[in-house]
Amino acid sequence: EAQVTQNPRYLITVTGKKLTVTCSQNMNHEYMSWYRQDPGLGLRQIYYSMNVEVTDKGDVPEGYKVSRKEKRNFPLILESPSPNQTSLYFCASSLSSPLGGGNQPQHFGDGTRLSIL
Amino acid sequence: GESVGLHLPTLSVQEGDNSIINCAYSNSASDYFIWYKQESGKGPQFIIDIRSNMDKRQGQRVTVLLNKTVKHLSLQIAATQPGDSAVYFCAENFPGGFKTIFGAGTRLFVKA
Numbered sequence: 014e015a016q017v018t019q020n021p022r023y024l025i026t027v028t029g030k031k032l033t034v035t036c037s038q039n040m041n042h043e044y045m046s047w048y049r050q051d052p053g054l055g056l057r058q059i060y061y062s063m064n065v066e067v068t069d070k071g072d073v074p075e076g077y078k079v080s081r082k083e084k085r086n087f088p089l090i091l092e093s094p095s096p097n098q099t100s101l102y103f104c105a106s107s108l109s110s111p112l113g114g115g116n117q118p119q120h121f122g123d124g125t126r127l128s129i130l
Numbered sequence: 131g132e133s134v135g136l137h138l139p140t141l142s143v144q145e146g147d148n149s150i151i152n153c154a155y156s157n158s159a160s161d162y163f164i165w166y167k168q169e170s171g172k173g174p175q176f177i178i179d180i181r182s183n184m185d186k187r188q189g190q191r192v193t194v195l196l197n198k199t200v201k202h203l204s205l206q207i208a209a210t211q212p213g214d215s216a217v218y219f220c221a222e223n224f225p226g227g228f229k230t231i232f233g234a235g236t237r238l239f240v241k242a
Binding site: 017044046048053054055056057058061063069071072103105118119120121122123124 | 228
């Protein structure tokens with residue numbers, strides 16, 4: 014089954030304790046992206062990746078890191094989490110970049126709920 | 131399920147009626163637009179898209195209209211069903227990069 018898989022689905026942790034949220038897709042998509050969703054704000058893009066070893070900042074990259082060493086994986090790293098990063102996070106992928114190859118819609122994972130105390 | 135928005139605009143319709151959800155986008159140069167549906171506890175799911183060289187596109191029970199003059203996008207759902215109850219987001223893709231901007235969302239509630 015074609016899917017985007019995020020882990021963990023839920024995490025409660027404390028300020029300053031490094032954490033990684035993994036994201037994996039099995040559709041051989043070039044493009045991957047991370048979003049956070051907060052009440053009334055919709056989804057805001059954190060980072061995106063056009064292909065392996067190619068990443069760039071979205072609208073709200075502060076406090077986050079990403080890496081794209083393999084095509085299928087795009088982990089989101091919070092080196093020193095803070096309470097304002099408490100949010101619902103979504104990973105997404107698409108067959109080509111949204112701007113390349115005719116613009117493709119993104120496939121989303123089911124989300125990761127992070128609570129930073 | 132997950133709460134995706136406690137203060138979203140809400141549209142309440144009777145089952146069988148048509149629904150129209152509106153969205154204002156931000157960048158006049160955006161060239162690709164998408165509507166997503168998000169159910170509780172799930173990630174957004176693609177419904178329909180439209181490119182900037184079109185003003186209307188139809189799918190199964192859904193139609194998207196694009197008005198570039200006023201930067202407005204709408205989603206029409208025909209014969210709305212209880213299963214259509216969800217939060218709906220519009221999204222725009224910026225040219226010259228790979229950024230996607232989402233609207234704040236509209237909650238659709240279908241009364242049986």
